[in-house]
Amino acid sequence: xxxxxxxxxxxxxxxxxxxxxxxxxxxxxxxxxxxxxxxxxxxxxxxxxxxxxxxxxxxxxxxxxxxxxxxxxxxxxxxxxxxxxxxxxxxxxxxxxxxxxxxxxxxxxxxxxxxxxxxxxxxxxxxxxxxxxxxxxxxxxxxxxxxxxxxxxxxxxxxxxxxxxxxxxxxxxxxxxxxxxxxxxxxxxxxxxxxxxxxxxxxxxxxxxxxxxxxxxxxxxxxxxxxxxxxxxxxxxxxxxxxxxxxxxxxxxxxxxxxxxxxxxxxxxxxxxxxxxxxxxxxxxxxxxxxxxxxxxxxxxxxxxxxxxxxxxxxxxxxxxxxxxxxxxxxx
Numbered sequence: 001x002x003x004x005x006x007x008x009x010x011x012x013x014x015x016x017x018x019x020x021x022x023x024x025x026x027x028x029x030x031x032x033x034x035x036x037x038x039x040x041x042x043x044x045x046x047x048x049x050x051x052x053x054x055x056x057x058x059x060x061x062x063x064x065x066x067x068x069x070x071x072x073x074x075x076x077x078x079x080x081x082x083x084x085x086x087x088x089x090x091x092x093x094x095x096x097x098x099x100x101x102x103x104x105x106x107x108x109x110x111x112x113x114x115x116x117x118x119x120x121x122x123x124x125x126x127x128x129x130x131x132x133x134x135x136x137x138x139x140x141x142x143x144x145x146x147x148x149x150x151x152x153x154x155x156x157x158x159x160x161x162x163x164x165x166x167x168x169x170x171x172x173x174x175x176x177x178x179x180x181x182x183x184x185x186x187x188x189x190x191x192x193x194x195x196x197x198x199x200x201x202x203x204x205x206x207x208x209x210x211x212x213x214x215x216x217x218x219x220x221x222x223x224x225x226x227x228x229x230x231x232x233x234x235x236x237x238x239x240x241x242x243x244x245x246x247x248x249x250x251x252x253x254x255x256x257x258x259x260x261x262x263x264x265x266x267x268x269x270x271x272x273x274x275x276x277x278x279x280x281x282x283x284x285x286x287x288x289x290x291x292x293x294x295x296x297x298x299x300x301x302x303x304x305x306x307x308x309x310x311x312x313x314x315x316x317x318x319x320x321x322x323x324x325x326x327x328x329x330x331x332x
Contacts, residue, residue: 041077043228048220051082054198054217058166062192064212068205069221070177071255077204078221079170082200086168091198092161095167098176106180107135107145110154113169117157128153129273135180147180151187158188159195166196174203174211186211223254232256237263
């Protein structure tokens with residue numbers, strides 16, 4: 001069979017010309033083409049298979065999958081694989097990403113996802129249309145929009161779009177979605193069973209808000225096993241000294257982002273027996289964003305530990321007590 005190149009993938013002519021149903025069949029048989037190298041995930045075969053089943057069986061109804069895990073565990077990359085696979089099968093793909101700076105802006109993330117569909121808002125029933133336009137600041141009504149009507153309008157836009165083909169809706173970093181958007185997602189997640197819509201939501205595993213109900217599919221990503229961790233480290237940093245390689249594996253604990261980034265840290269290969277491994281900016285951003293969720297006393301103790309040159313827990317706790325005492329004196 002002849003093949004053509006499409007966005008870095010090799011897809012057969014049979015696949016490109018196939019109907020959506022036939023595309024799903026070809027994909028299940030492995031004839032659709034290779035996933036780009038940038039989207040190849042080590043140790044995630046079963047997780048990818050689960051998402052593929054949801055996408056390929058869309059003719060049996062829609063579904064919601066909530067993906068959770070620690071920072072750097074591979075949630076966003078797994079979503080990228082899902083978007084690539086869905087696009088291959090002719091899905092429309094809509095995306096939103098939670099941003100800490102916009103967490104207090106109602107409907108900010110929802111507007112990001114629905115922007116490609118807003119031209120069709122004119123077809124909504126008047127009350128739903130008015131509520132949605134008001135939510136996005138596109139209406140003169142100054143009253144707070146009815147979130148129930150906004151959710152109904154969102155569901156209506158999504159289901160109307162599926163008259164032209166199945167739809168994948170992706171929400172990444174849901175722990176930073178504004179509350180209004182999160183509520184709308186929770187609403188539509190319980191109403192997709194009869195529509196060709198797949199909703200994928202990724203969030204950090206320490207996020208307290210729940211989405212969906214008891215029937216909602218949930219996938220928690222854990223760290224890579226030792227073999228996959230070794231393969232990923234060797235692929236990104238071949239030829240490491242054995243001692244340093246072992247230390248990277250131990251410190252990363254199967255976290256894919258850490259396995260990729262630790263060898264790239266400034267003077268990482270010179271770390272030797274030092275107490276700390278240097279971190280890249282990407283690693284610092286991935287984990288430091290969680291500091292604001294900790295109690296003040298825990299934050300203070302972590303800052304003390306970060307300033308300490310050694311690893312003595314006694315020194316860190318003693319210094320922390322001194323800092324707390326100083327704060328209490330200044331307050332009193």
